[in-house]
């Protein structure tokens with residue numbers, strides 16, 4: 001995966017939210033375990049379709065039962081997970097299709113909430129559009145800042 005900042009964004013390329021996102025993509029793409037550096041939590045909605053999560057195993061992993069089925073994802077192992085909002089597999093969750101998640105630095109406590117939505121279609125080469133929460137309405141106050149391309 002490759003992140004490309006958009007110069008059309010009102011958020012600067014050096015903004016901590018952009019730099020942090022670029023770091024996350026590089027780390028995940030390299031297959032690194034980021035859990036000791038950052039806590040990634042979902043916002044209570046399915047990472048693929050954005051619907052509200054209600055089933056405990058889905059709340060635990062961030063993917064609803066229907067979407068888990070479509071993704072070939074086994075929910076059964078997540079039922080007993082204690083830290084309910086933590087995303088267990090960031091690579092799966094963050095790029096599931098319509099994921100809202102918060103990344104919190106374990107070192108500084110700095111946090112940003114992102115919405116990463118994939119372009120419509122079936123083509124595997126289609127990109128994801130990355131937006132960051134900039135206001136108090138965590139459903140709508142997102143600003144576009146860049147695109148993630150599959151390799």
Ligand SMILES: [Zn+2]
Pocket residue numbers: 046047048049050051063064066067068
């Ligand atoms: Zn879903």
